[in-house]
Amino acid sequence: MVCVSCLALVVIAIFTFVCWRILFSDCDLILQLAEKFGKSSASLTGKVVWIIGASSGIGEFTAYELAKAGCHLVLSARRNEELDRVKSQCLVSGKVKDDDVFVLPLNMLKTDTHAAAVETVLQHFNKIDILFSNAGRHHRGMFESTSLDVDREMFELTVFGAMSLIKATLPSMKERKEGHIFVMSSVAGKQGAPAASPYTGAKHALQGYCDCLRMELIQYNIDVSVVCPGPVHSNLIQYSLTEKSSEFYGKAWTKDENMMTTPRCAELIGIMMANKLGEGWISPQPILALMYLNQYLPWPFQRVSTKIGMKALAKMRDGAAKEK
Template structure:
């Protein structure tokens, strides 16, 4: 009996310790462990990393993080002038030379150009080690008022674009029997957040598609990392869809909002990529805690979302646009 009591006390102490770690964490506990004892981004020295959506926000911050780690970069987005500026900053902040960074303008919706883009990268660098599917858009509108055009556009940008580019890159990785695909997902891919119907739909689809790819590729040395992110500072709300596909939200994030700094998020993401983790959660609270509740107590999480969602719905119905992402 004494041994049983000791065992129970040890388990209780362990669980309390994990709870304390979680309360002060910015990531899930597994990623937190790897940040302490795993590989650093510097372990990716010399890797060729292709980042979409790298003209601003998280993609830009990740480019700086990986440049400092010594990765060779392919920077893609639609705004070539911004990509060139990001390239210049990467060179300033690292030991990279101009030849180590390829600026490759790319429209994620121009599916018929993706194979040619892959050929351009292979001609320049001869290989692609890591593809980061980061480009995407968000959305803010009630489900009942969102036009089907918005749902369609969202699926094209957030799902079909990454699928198309990955399908174009995958044959090269299979030939080499080596590769790593990374996707920027969201807490919206884990549960239904009121006011983000189309966005939740797209991120859930992204999760399912690339979870399937991971399972199919597990014995072929091709890794898939899903980065489930909570609120962080970016231009996401400026370009977010609203009720119609021809209108953007145009809202800038305020410095005082409870969001993670983009450079912090990018560092956590770089560690996840370096350690080839299957899925990581990076977020401020309460979203991070809610991810754990949703994982281990799904029925309770659904009830909680209904209660929390009522306040959010009321804000939307009152016409308030500055909602937490």
């Protein structure tokens, strides 16, 4: 009887500890353990990491994090001058020399250029240890009034752009029997968000592709990781797609919104890379706790998220009405 009571107490204590860690942290439990007991990004010294979407936001700060670790970096995105700026900052704040940081402009939508881009990287560094497919754009608009062209544009960038570059990179990794495909998803890759259906749909598709790829690549010693951040301060909203094709949302996030900083997000991404974690959730509260609710108790999550979603929509409508 005493033993049963002791066991019950131990179970309650563990459960309380786990709930506390879920409610008062900015990343999932495995990532918390990796941060405390696992490898830091410093263990990645000398690795060749190709970051797509390195010209701003999370990609930019991941470049700084990895430059501090002494990684060899390839910085890609469309804006050459921004990539040069990021490279200069890597040289100032990181443990890298001019030759260790290679700027390679790349448009993820131009899939016919991807094979040549991979060749260029291999000529420069001989290998690609980690491909960080991070480029992306958000979307602001209602499902019904969003043009199908916008839905397509989102999938072309988020899904087909990423798949094309991963396919082009894999042969060299398979030949070496070593590599790491690291893909940027989002909380929206795990659960729905109002007024962002193409973004949410595309990130869900990316998750599905990566879950299959992870199983197919085990035999070649190639890891696949997917990172799912919640709101992080960056330029993402400003360059969001809207309901109409070829239009920018244009407004930036304000500093007082409940968001993670880009350096903290980059730090956790570095830990995920170093420990080769298959999936990582990174988010301020209460979004992180809601992700757990969605994963393990979907029915109550749907009730809570519908209410939160309706409130978010009402806030957006109020904001739009005030601007008129």
